[in-house]
Amino acid sequence: MIKYPNLKKVNKEKQQIKSYTSNLGMTLEADLDSTNEYYLLNNIAVIHKKPTPVQIVDVSYPSRNKAKIVEAYYKTPSTTDYNGIYQGRYIDFDAKETKSKTSLPLSNIHPHQVEHLRQVKEHGGISFLIVHWKHYNEYYYLPCEVLLEYWNNKEKGRKSIPYETFKERAHLIKFKYNPRIDYLEIIRLYYL
């Protein structure tokens, strides 16, 4: 029996690159992909992750039809990573992960992501963060308004959102087998 040891290695390296750049462990991203796929296959919602924005600088054409990008850089995203539609409502969110036991640093969130979530809310959409607390292995749905409250006061006060705030004002998302991170259950229960 022939084994292909290199194949696995390449995939692992890719994953490491990805997690280095996207500020998100592959597990959370993979779990959300799987969740969204479940929603799509079961005709519950149409929610996709946007592609990672890349600034392409140089492309070569080794063969006539295949463009090979040979120089490119990661760009700061101008919006959030996830959006779509659920029961006629526009859904928009980003996913964050923290190893902290005490608080989610606001520096984890780009200013234009916060601005985007605010705009979506203002136009009648449902916007939020999904936050994975790695130490507790807990997933929370943090409503946009709670995020904005802390964000708008960060010049005067604290620069992070405490874990207690999540316990009191965010919604715990149960981790299940399928769909793994059922955030639409929160929306169904509290926001429709």
Next chain:
Amino acid sequence: MIKYPNLKKVNKEKQQIKSYTSNLGMTLEADLDSTNEYYLLNNIAVIHKKPTPVQIVDVSYPSRNKAKIVEAYYKTPSTTDYNGIYQGRYIDFDAKETKSKTSLPLSNIHPHQVEHLRQVKEHGGISFLIVHWKHYNEYYYLPCEVLLEYWNNKEKGRKSIPYETFKERAHLIKFKYNPRIDYLEIIRLYYL
């Protein structure tokens, strides 16, 4: 006064690469970007173009903090290029361009894009194509249902949508100074 002749050249090359790969003249993409920016700045709607999907194969780290992508390939998009929210409604579309005088070939549209537009419609969103007829310099809003009608019959019948169908069943979008391609006017008039 010092001039930088190379700067312009690089930008032109980038544009050519872009238009080669995205099946969309830079003008239409730029006009839609400008239109969406107008909507955003005037607080009318929040609609963005998704980043071009790229499969990253190899990344190098010439300096500690800067990841340089050295091998990547364009991927077929799994959804459409544009989505967002307008008056609480989920909006989703793709933009196509044709030089033909007589019909838009259905081969211009990826099957998963059609499937995505269909799913969005089914979930209560507003989905459509914006089609630029270069020969006539006309822009049309083609409703999802007309696209689906032709798509579902393409095995039996014709493999393109005739120009006459656009005149009869699509909406002409007036090209203006600002916003340039005011497709939300069509939605306001016919779909809200």
